[in-house]
Amino acid sequence: MIVDVHCHLTDRVFEGRLEEVLEDARRAGVKILVTSGLGFEDSVKVLKISDYVTVYPSLGIMPYDIEGYRDVIDLIEENADKIVAIGEVGLDYHINVTVDRELQKKVFLEFIELSKSLDLPLIVHSRSAGKYALEMLLNNKAEKVIMHAFDGSSSHIEEPVKRGFFFSIPPSIARSNQKQKLVKKLPLENILIESDSPALSPTLGEVNTPSNARVSVMWISRLKEITIERVEEITSENAFKILRLRRV
Ligand SMILES: [Zn+2]
Secondary structure (H helix, E strand, O other): OEEEEEEOOOOHHHOOOHHHHHHHHHHOOEEEEEEEOOOHHHHHHHHHHOOOOOEEEEEOOOOOOOOOHHHHHHHHHHOOOOOOEEEEEEOOOOOOOOOOHHHHHHHHHHHHHHHHHHOOOEEEEOOOOHHHHHHHHHHOOOOOEEEEOOOOOHHHOHHHHHOOOEEEEOHHHHHOHHHHHHHHHOOHHHEEEOOOOOOOOOOOOOOOOHHHHHHHHHHHHHHHOOOHHHHHHHHHHHHHHHOOOOOO
């Protein structure tokens, strides 16, 4: 069984065909999915489509579109006993992002503190800001962390690994030397599987689906020289450790 710890099932591309997408995922072995909200309205939708058997909710806001983040914090507090994580939240230092970095950090810090006070894990977005996001998480003593689609250097992961941070690996590993290198360096105890669908497809430009979480499993199996079954077993156990999921 595979647990997809991060995807976006509320995305417009899945509208009207969610049942079919989930059925495809199930056939590929992906039996539990965490769908992440991007902003207030999307987070409300995430709560609506979650069934707490196959689909679990996580609520957040993108650092490059941060307006209304206070409403997201309120929504998280109101639903703290229902959701399995806060996210995605984080930092985005990509060249096209215009949101002030100091403001991004201020908001991210609020989410880190919220995660500690509610004892909920963070699903962290850190595009072109991996080093800085990790620094903030370590300095502010974040405890439950999932670094999603980490695009930084594997030279920064030593301390986070020691502190028990998880790194979720997307299907784009198929075309990313950086992610292949990261997996080689990560202990199995710190690895999770994600699809990030509809983004981060194994083939550039294609719409990604949760069933492609399999691709991440295959690559990890190849790079770690262990069986696919073993990868599924360890990464699912890891997911159950950090997220409040029901056993199916
Ligand atoms: Zn995402």
